[in-house]
Amino acid sequence: MATTDRDYYELLGVGREASEAEIKRAFRRLARELHPDVSDAPDAQERFREVVEAYEVLSKTETRDLYDRYGHAGLRSGGFQAGHVDFGNLADLFSAFFGDDMLFGGRAGSRRARGADLAATVEIDLVEAAHGVTREVPFEAAVTCARCEGDGAEPGSEITVCSTCAGTGRLQQVTRSVFGEFVRTQTCPECSGTGRRIEQPCTECRGAGRVVEERTLAVEIPPGIHHGQQIRVGGEGHAGPLGGRAGDVYVEVRIRPDERFVREGDDIYTTVELTFTQAALGATLAVPTLEGEEELELPPGTQPGEIVVLRGRGMPVLQGHGRGEQRILVNVRVPRRLNDEQRRLLREFDEHADERTYGKAEGGGLFAKLKSAFH
Numbered sequence: 489m490a491t492t493d494r495d496y497y498e499l500l501g502v503g504r505e506a507s508e509a510e511i512k513r514a515f516r517r518l519a520r521e522l523h524p525d526v527s528d529a530p531d532a533q534e535r536f537r538e539v540v541e542a543y544e545v546l547s548k549t550e551t552r553d554l555y556d557r558y559g560h561a562g563l564r565s566g567g568f569q570a571g572h573v574d575f576g577n578l579a580d581l582f583s584a585f586f587g588d589d590m591l592f593g594g595r596a597g598s599r600r601a602r603g604a605d606l607a608a609t610v611e612i613d614l615v616e617a618a619h620g621v622t623r624e625v626p627f628e629a630a631v632t633c634a635r636c637e638g639d640g641a642e643p644g645s646e647i648t649v650c651s652t653c654a655g656t657g658r659l660q661q662v663t664r665s666v667f668g669e670f671v672r673t674q675t676c677p678e679c680s681g682t683g684r685r686i687e688q689p690c691t692e693c694r695g696a697g698r699v700v701e702e703r704t705l706a707v708e709i710p711p712g713i714h715h716g717q718q719i720r721v722g723g724e725g726h727a728g729p730l731g732g733r734a735g736d737v738y739v740e741v742r743i744r745p746d747e748r749f750v751r752e753g754d755d756i757y758t759t760v761e762l763t764f765t766q767a768a769l770g771a772t773l774a775v776p777t778l779e780g781e782e783e784l785e786l787p788p789g790t791q792p793g794e795i796v797v798l799r800g801r802g803m804p805v806l807q808g809h810g811r812g813e814q815r816i817l818v819n820v821r822v823p824r825r826l827n828d829e830q831r832r833l834l835r836e837f838d839e840h841a842d843e844r845t846y847g848k849a850e851g852g853g854l855f856a857k858l859k860s861a862f863h
């Protein structure tokens with residue numbers, strides 16, 4: 489579809505300084521006047537298209553700026569595609585005046601509703617979420633029936649014009665309002681807007697034009713994805729009726745809990761446990777990381793509740809740079825059961841220990857330290 493070369497402000501009949509509200513008002517007025525289902529003027533459709541395009545550009549700060557500075561050429565180089573107007577944005581404006589059916593604007597027979605979106609889920613583990621993974625996701629989707637090619641009619645059988653709507657696919661109703669006279673359009677209930685009557689439904693799809701098929705989709709899950717986030721795969725959803733454009737698939741990603749880690753945003757938390765003798769004497773321990781394992785050297789006198797931070801060992805920032813932290817909480821294991829010999833040795837140790845052996849007590853500071861570790 490070609491872009492109009494006419495000035496967008498001129499098309500809407502507003503000045504270059506027009507406010508957002510003025511632009512919206514001008515557009516509404518013109519849309520009511522020019523909508524092809526309302527206007528009989530021969531050039532209404534073309535003018536309507538131009539006005540929609542102008543509104544699409546001028547109603548968004550980003551494209552309006554681009555247009556103000558560089559004109560049509562700026563929009564083209566900025567990737568704006570005229571004619572690919574997102575009617576979703578205009579839905580509220582249109583439905584307010586014309587009813588939902590006007591949105592599709594198509595003539596009878598050319599109406600090709602988009603297929604519905606569908607949802608699928610995929611479950612991955614935390615390590616996969618950290619590195620990104622590609623998964624085959626199974627789902628069931630309606631696809632265009634191969635036997636009738638979406639027609640819904642048995643090959644070779646006749647398709648006639650729907651008598652209820654005379655093939656237009658619509659039923660029209662004239663209403664008056666403060667804006668003037670409107671033709672309100674409804675989809676023909678007899679033929680669901682197709683304008684056709686199928687004499688002999690396709691044996692494969694029973695006239696639906698679509699059949700349900702089991703499919704799989706290789707979904708690329710980016711590193712750093714969060715539990716419950718969805719990945720949209722365009723055009724892989726249900727096929728539209730009569731061969732219309734397919735909807736999208738929304739794949740929800742679920743992350744299985746990992747017993748070694750707790751995730752908090754992009755940071756992950758782990759605990760490391762050492763015996764009270766290891767804590768006193770110092771030890772080198774292997775701690776689990778998202779990469780596998782890492783040696784952690786703990787000095788003599790390591791206290792329970794101490795937090796070791798490994799920078800850059802957390803989850804990658806989704807679609808960003810860098811990674812979160814891995815925070816390791818030190819837990820010290822105290823013997824629960826002692827035999828006589830061990831008890832004797834500890835008593836003997838105790839006789840040789842004094843306040844200097846233990847150093848300064850943490851007191852209430854330990855609680856504050858723990859609290860700050862969890863942001």
Ligand SMILES: [Zn+2]
Nearest residue numbers: 633636690693
């Ligand atoms: Zn069929």
Ligand SMILES: [Zn+2]
Nearest residue numbers: 650653676679
């Ligand atoms: Zn009909």
